[in-house]
Amino acid sequence: MKSEIIKTKRTNIRKMLLMIPLICSLLALGFNFLGGPEIVRLSAETIINHWAILWLSVIIALTAGLLNNLEKKSTNFKTIIGLPINLQKKEMSRVLLVTGFAALGSLLLIITILLTSLLIRTSPYLVPLSSCILAVILIFVTSLWQVPFCLWLSRKTNFFITLLLNSMLNLNLGTLFAPTKDWWIIPYSWHLRVQMPLTKLHSNGIPLPQKDELLSYSVIPIALVLSFLLFFVLTFVAVRSFNKIEVK
Template identity: 40%
Template structure:
């Protein structure tokens, strides 16, 4: 499996996809710094998990798919005596690494901002918040890889960002929030960081501050990631017959 991961990572050497690991979190930090300095940390988190992270995952997933599709529509891979299962899993794992690095860069920028902004977020809460954002977004990677094969880059980005923004924000405050995967992260940020889905701070006594959403969101996210990984891997293996 290690050789598959190494090969997948080498495909992106000196590519724009690698640059996005740094560019997307930096763009998020610069925008929040210049547009809302006093709420720099709060908005950096909120903009990241509501808009930037879903869009980023959609983009790198689509670019990963296009990397193979340009090589005669995956026929270069399908003709090789390799495990299609391992190739697909390696693609997912490689993008997970890229997402983790981007989250880490953003977290460092947010923590550095604590020295300049009023009422900085506690270190532990900020680290926990970013860890949860990362963990509860993993399911989007196999989903977007599959979506890219079906709809292309534009369709993947539009569906991912629109669903994340509209459905996520709309349902995160409802009792049925657990039915919408895009709401899970937003719901958990209230008890962890005190940030409501609309980006405002939660007031004392707000029902969304109930921490019971955290274990529910984590469990659902892990389960959905596993199910999507298994389902999309099985689907990709069948491409060999085409």
Template identity: 35%
Template sequence: MLGMFQAERLKLKRTMAKKLLFLGPLLVVIHGFMVPQYLITNAYNWWYVMIFPGLLALFAALINTYEEKKLHYRAVFPLPISLRKFWINKVLTLAYYLTLSSFLHCFILVLLKYFIFPHYGETYLISQMLLASMVLLLSVLWQLPFCLWLAKKLGLVITVLVNFTANVILGIAFSTTAYWLLCPYAWGIRLMIPLMKIYPNGLKAGSEAAAPLLATSNWSIMLSLTLALTLFAGLTWLTALWFEKQEVK
């Protein structure tokens, strides 16, 4: 598995997909200099509502596109390797780079807040920001095998449109309701309300009548993360079984 992981990393060397994951967090720098008094709120809000879901879907779809360009996986199917392990390793590689991108976003915000704009606006603990980034990452990992499978079936454009639209529409719509646990796309967005006190529309939770601090118990937070990791493991395994049955066309 380690050899497969190294091979996947080599495939991404000097690719646009890898660059996007590191360019995405840098967008918060531009926004931070524009509105420093709302640096953390805006950077996290734009990150989990728009930038992160778009990056995730596009990254997974591009990974599949690179393999499709190489003779439609014909360079993989004849090899004496487990196709199931190959697929699982590809998903884990996606998770690895998504983790780097997520914590780069957090690291940049810490630098901006504490070293460049220390006297502006909001106050967030570094531990609070790290926890929010980790929780958000865990809550969306399940989308990686789903997007990779969707890209293999329907292509890059459809994958990005479907997953990004579902995040923006379903995720936001369910996140502020009592039924948020029923929609996987809403889990990460909802958890930013108790952890960062940020609504999907950018309002500070509890600051206005339109943005009450929604009750989100520790039990429901743990349950949503458990469901997210279970869904990630289940989708990874099911899509790996599906890929194992594929044949060269």
């Protein structure tokens, strides 16, 4: 873990980690200000919606892809293979590192939401601030499965395919299935669905009417269980796959 953290020094990984939550917030606020005073009130909820639709998936794909790029461009994993270490534990440390970066990005987003609520006193408008914070936490947890998936995918393909595929599937497939009854079938829709009852906002950015079925909290425990199961399965696959590079 320490060696992986050291590798990220003086790289774009840390810069992107700081910039992406800020970009997400500024873009969401910019769109809201174009909509007028009534839409500006929804700034906190809109920031969360933008974060779930695109930016958290971008952070995970960027971090995983750049980590693998560091290894490919230096020795193509030959240094790691030659070390007397457990390769499965090595990959687990990389999973934990990307998870930590995603958690830090989520924390930075929470800070920007808190600052937004101070600058725009009517934001959040639909829900309490505590619900907004909980929504960001649940979005992070239900997106954890993307970490081992992106590490494996970027190692098998490349950085650009991983970034494009992870962000576009989330943006298109996730938003398509999240409001439907089949939301649980598509992993990319899980984090979009759990934020709806907490922010009272549809994945398309429109406030949900009262008593809408999408406001049901029953989806949250289902999404959490499915997310943890898929995270463990994909982590197992990624770790076993990484271990096999020893024989190449």
